[in-house]
Amino acid sequence: MNWIDLIAAVFILIGGVFILIGSIGLIRLPDFYMRLHAPTKATTLGLGSLLMASMLLFTSNNDYFSIHEILITLFLLITAPVSAHMMAKAALHVKTRTREGSKGLKVRDAAQNRSKPEEG
Amino acid sequence: MLDWALLLVSGGVCIALILNLWRLILGPDLPDRILALDTMYINSIALIILYGIHMGSPLYFEAALLIALLGFVSTAALSKYLLRGDIIE
Amino acid sequence: MEANPKFRLLPMPTHSLLLLVVWLLLNNSLAPGHLLLGAFLAVGIPLLVAPLQLAQPSSKRPLLAMRQVLLVMGDIIKANLEVALLVIGPLSRMQPGFVAVPLSIERELPITLLASTISLTPGTVSCELSEDRRFLYVHVLNLVDEQELIATIKQRYEAPLKEIFGC
Amino acid sequence: MALLWILLLPLLGTLVPLMAAKQGRSLIALLTAIAPFVALVLLLLVAPGVFNGQVLATSFNWIPSAGLDLALRLDGLALLFALLILGIGLLIILYARYYLSAKDNMGLFYAYLILFMTAMLGIVLSGNLLQLWFFWELTSVSSFLLISFWSHKSEARKGARMALTVTGAGGLALLAGLLLIGQIVGSYDLGEVLASGDLLRNHAAYPIALVLVLLGAFSKSAQFPFHFWLPHAMAAPTPVSAYLHSATMVKAGIFLMARFYPVLAGTELWFLIVSMTGLMTLLLGAYVALFKHDLKGLLAYSTISHLGLITLLLGMNTQLSTVAAVFHIINHAIFKASLFMAAGIIDHESGTRDMRQLNGLWKYMPYTATLAMVAAASMAGVPLLNGFLSKEMFFAETLDQVTLGSLSWMVPVLATIGAVFSVAYSARFIHDVFFNGEPIDLPKTPHEPPRYMRVPVEILVALCLLLGIFPAYLVGPLLSLASSSVIGGELPYYSLSIWHGFNLPLLMSLLAMLGGLAIYRNRRHLFRFQALFPEPDAKVVFEGAVQRFVAFCALLVGKLENGSLQRYLFLLLLAALILMAGPMIDLNATQGHVSQLPIDAVTLVGALLLGVSALATVLLNRKRLVSLIMLSVVGLLVSLAFARFSAPDLALTQLSVEVVTMILLLLALFFLPQSTPKESNPRRLVRDLSLAGLIGGVIGTINYAMITRPLSSISDFFLENSYSGGGGTNVVNVILVDFRGMDTLGEIAVLGIAALGIYKLIVRMRLYMPSTNSQGLPWSPDKHPVMLAIVSQSLLPLALLVSVYIFLRGHNQPGGGFIAGLITSVAIIQQYIAQGVDFVKQRMRIDYQWVVGSGLFIAVLTGLGSWLFGRPFLTSWFDYFDPPLVGKFELASAMLFDLGVYLTVVGATLLILANLGKLTTSHSPAIKEKG
Amino acid sequence: MEGLYSFSVGLLTACGVFLTLRGRSFPVVVGITLLSYAVNLFLFSSGRLKMDGAAVLGASQSYADPLPQALVLTAIVIGFAMTAFVLILAMRSRADLGNDHVDGRLPPSPKDQK
Amino acid sequence: MLMQHLAALPILLPLLAGCLLLLPPLANNLARHRAFALSVGLLLIAVSTWLLLVTHNQGTQMYFLGDWKPPFGILFVADRLSSLLVLLTGVLVLASMLYATGGEDSTGLHFYPLIMFQVAGINGAFLTGDLFNLFVFFEVLLIASYSLLIHGGGKQRTQAGMHYVILNLVGSSLFLFALGILYGTLGTLNIADMAAKVQNLPEDKLALVKAGGLLLLLVFSLKAALLPLHFWLPRTYAAASAPVAALFAIMTKVGIYSIYRVHTLVFGPQAGDLASLAQPWLWPFALLTLVVGMLGVLASPSLRMLAANLVLLSVGTLLLAAALESPAAISAALYYLVHSTLISAALFLLAGVIGEQRGKPGDRLVAGRPLSQPRLLGAAFFVAAMAIIGLPPFSGFVGKVLLLQAAATTTEMAWMWPALLLSGLASLVALSRAGTTLFWRVSGSNPTSKPAGALQLSGIWLLLLASPLMVVFGSGITDYTQEAATQLFDAQQTLEFILGSGDR
């Protein structure tokens, strides 16, 4: 087996792990805002490495440079934060429960009506 | 080795998808569900890429690209629905 | 197109460049035919969509921008690892919380970029922007020291943006 | 040929009065009379031939396949009736000229009248069964018009409707009967039918045919129990009553019986039905007539009874009785017409027809009185008048009637009783109107009518006398001629002399006279006795019956079509279930012999997710947004399935459609309740669940049975010819734009039309937007979040680029105009979402309607392009070019076609979504509505 | 595999049918959408199931039946147009008739149904 | 050159016209729309007549779209049957457009484009020789009809629209299931090819094909409004605006045509084990449809409703004919189909004018103010009524007689004769009541309503004139229908003709 396959396999495994962890976080974490972190982050890297693998393999198997997978990564890097932002906005707006014991609830309330946070 | 990794990871992504659906049904709140849907989109991109690699055919690349675009749009639309109700105003 | 009366062949040069690159990426080739077509599209599409674009400051310091991008990339990888560990580790250790980051940039594009970077990097998601765009509300997965966090964000991410867009 | 003109002239004549309507009344009458008069002359000219024993006939093909010919046939019977119709018709025209008042629309009246005349002529002259029926129904219709001539009167409308309904129903029965006869005989030609009497009488279907034909005849001739419509037809102007309801139309039924006498009569059945009906009608009519205070009412019932008499005669199956019948047809026509006219004069000059007011008119109109009295006497059967003769014959026939065996004596007795009453009501007509004291507050003071209004009456009454005195000379030949064509053979001996010596018939007549006078003298008691019975008004009864039936129908229909879509859908789906399940039960082995694919983990999980999310969509369907999210998961998984089973194009399409659909659903959901109330009761739920389950099961089974069986399909052709013939390697796309381009054209047409229709819907729509969300929270004030706006607008060029890419590669790789179009629209919709309608509208002023139109236009035009090369619509063209340093590329007409698809998709989706978005914006689109 | 596929199609059909039989416009539309998914899968499978056989010449050794794919594509588009129309019609009926019941009038409450 | 494309013109012409109407310089300009649409209507009639003559004299015309021969490509087949219906459609659409110029065309957007697309769909359904293409054209005409139904707006239309649309959506899904089954078993979409395949079918596919065929029958019956799938019809037709309802008169006929076509050619007498698939189902339900139609006719509270139920009657009659499955019956049915379609359309238009001129009571069968054109409309109504009842001298009686004769030789006569005759009686009672009420039970004067214009009324006259003409030229027409019917039943010949053309 050639080494490209090996590297690709490694990338694939990494990607898989991150994707799985992201989704585990989605289940495991106690409140929405915390869940929000897991997929939005894990997936970028996860998919990224999968796409790396795909690039490697297609480039090696075919005679041309197959790097269009970069596009997907680019897309995700641009969109993922905005998606997260929009979902968070929505969550704040509909007053989604936050896990008790989380800090800065005043800040959250300020955020809910997009006003200045009162000091202290 | 590669096939083995592919098999393993596809399995992992499948589990991920199951977890997403679970969250989707569980809720409890609408934002959770939107988040779950968004994650599902991304995970299915992963699935398609894996399938493409497995098949060794580039035919499925566009599908992945499209999901990336459309997933964003639908997430945005759903969030906007929660925020404003009227998503196009 | 009443939006911008004075006609420019390249209303968005950076976009045009990007488009050409993307077109070549899409086709996985540098064939002259694709170059030609790509160039055509790179000129044509911006002409179509220009009216829909809000005027934004363009980057004054491309090199710095490049550096910043790479830095963020690195942070993203770090962030992923951290978050991964947090997620599979015991939940009790986590101290989630909200933080209000005061902003010193006003324009939409920089703010957007900042917010995105924040969302992409260690355990932070930018949730909301205050009405007056003076504060960015961030949710932190594991909030150890609020002030330190704010400081990092401001100098590690906001400062370079200020330089890049020269505001 | 002459025959044709005899029919055609009056037909054309119907136009005369309409065209002359502006002229003076006398002129109209005169002009109207011309056509019938000429026809009469023609008839008299051809008559000699008939008298020489030949049957004149002409026929033209009309609709051979239906056996319907334009066939005219003039024999004795036809001649007799034609004479009556035209002769009396002319008199009626003259009479009506004076009867109708200035405010009546005379032209129209005459038109109807002549139309009716034509129809009657058509019946009697027709030599084809179907043609006979044709004119038969025409008489019903034209009489409807005549009866309802004074349509502002309720009783006129009701009477007309009743007449039409009864005779129309009879007509339908007749049609069935005639068709049956035609089937039995194998021809609708009257000649052939009349020739095959034995065949008919011995055929199994004879009773049915007979009954059907008789139903027609009886309903038309007002035989019991269908007699009730006739009295109410008296709402018609009197000339109509005189013409239709005495001389002609009611005789049509009689004519029919006479016409088919040779082939239908002569059986027990015929005797029993016809003669008994006749007898019944005779008695009933005669009895009731006496108690009618309305002049025309009396005459109407007397008509009924005389028609009964004729029917009875026809029923008695002896040749002499038939002769008598024919003779009475003539006589009754003459005296009854004159009586109606007289009644009309009285009504016209005194303003009423009520005999309780009409008294002693002798003083005021002696001349008319004389005429009326003579006619009435003839009706009563007084010697030296024509009525007497046929009545004598009738009595004679009743006497040697034997068919009823030991009960045969009843026939003459009942006949005499009938005669008694007819004398009585005749007496009343004479005495109660012209004598019997002074008139009681009449509307007008009566006086003699205008000169020419009397003429018709005079002529007819003169005929009564002349026929009564010199029957043999005047009517003998015609009578024998007509009777022989009814009997269809040699006539028996009979004498038309007035005096046959003292015999039973004479005695019966005397009894009738005396009895009648006696009854009339003591009528008070009889009237008092009669007053004990409530008098049912047939009109009310009939209308009531109809209305009750209508109400019943409405009830049934309401029960059936209860306006519940759920019931309709249930029935539809139930039908589908039954129709699919039925055959599947016969299928013994569900599984076919094709080797199946192995199940792999990924697909299994996919199926699991699909199932779960589908179920979740259902279970959570009352939380609408949630079930909507679930739905889009299903959509996502379906497209993954397409990808899995090697259909990338489908996957792409499904994905993009699914997202657009979701946006659409979101837009709609905003204006709809956020949750569905719990309103299906458990029974309904169980019902629906079981139906859904069963259908799902059957569909699944069919699917399994189908895909586990081998398939040899036409697809190989596409795979082979896709590149060589279609110039593309993506076979699916080549099928879409080339092999089956018409489907695609239709499909984008559907999309475009849907967009237009939706725009139609939106433009008129008035919806209020909810001020809070389902939790009661106010909407966020942040209309267009900054980050979203920025990112969306920077994504737009990228998305457009991608769609161009997808579009261009479509012919050879997964993609194509449709998907590209959807990507473009999604990208633009994203702008709408992020920046708002007004923002986008100000910056890109595109009329999406035009985009749709031009898209379709381009597609169609591309198809038409091939016409230039003499090839059929949508024939594709493609070629490869290899210019220096650009590299090899392909140009294909299919791409232009695909461009059409692209534009249509973009235009349609945006036309829908953008306008839907505008719904709550300030400017309401309703202004566009006008023109 | 075929069995699994058919089962899923059947399940989707059942779900679609059940929702289509509801009384309010929105669930009915959702049901019709589900039903159309089922229909598309059914029609698609009429060309038999095939893996690794996308009907792109040269992309694989043996191809899946391309015709049903083309048919389903048409069906999807038409289905989309129809769904859109009925959806807007449902809004219109809410606007005109003041309720979102498919009959345009509210049914008698469960009490007086019995 | 056009000659060669003749068979496609009845579809392409309106399609193209529809597009042009959406584009400048015609777009959103009522005057131009009217002028253009009317001229297209005339052109359409001319083309259809031409096609009819050509098919009648030179035999069936085939048109291979994209120049792909059957069974692979889509083809249009114009035989006597389809050309007749295409011409009928042309007349109908011209009449309804003429009427619409009275103002109905401006009560909503896109009237003429939608009409054009509707016609393209209808003609396509009549002409196509490909089952999936038939589905597509069904959808085209349906979506157009949805949009036309709600033309003019109003509660009833929306309400009726919901039912109509949803029922048909489910119907379309069933259609696709049927298509899936048939393709999945027969492996072809060309109707003639299907017929050929059905004739020698492997044993183990029999049940599946049967299920598919029956499902297809169900779908067509839904379009044809066969009981118990008829529920959408009365309210839909009664709710639609007059010209639209008039055009809809042909819609049920599309379903009926499809049954005639598919279930005679594919599942007809020669179909081996699947012979006469439809008949056992058609019999009872067509009869019931007739009965329900009768009830409906008698129960109708308004003239539109009455006309709608009369359509139902004709549906029952026409499907009874299909159940007889004999050339004679179909020939009679075709004559009756043309007649009943034209006349019921005329009745819908009349209902429209009458409703307008009577003001508040509209076309409901109650006393009201007098019409402003009583003579004219009265005469028109009288003609229409007599024709539809089946009274001479108008076309109805010929159709009835032909149908009765066709049934006379069969065992079903005992059912069919009473049914047909009674339905005539029911219409007689209902229409005489309706007419006397609308035209004669009047009170007060009619100051406001303006008389209908000549152009508008010409639409009605165009339709009514056909009735007497159909009687006068009855022999020619019945000859034509007979040949059409024999052609329809001569499956073998059709198959050879169509499939043979593939080799040429």
Ligand code: NA
């Ligand atoms: Na008196």
Ligand code: NA
């Ligand atoms: Na909006």
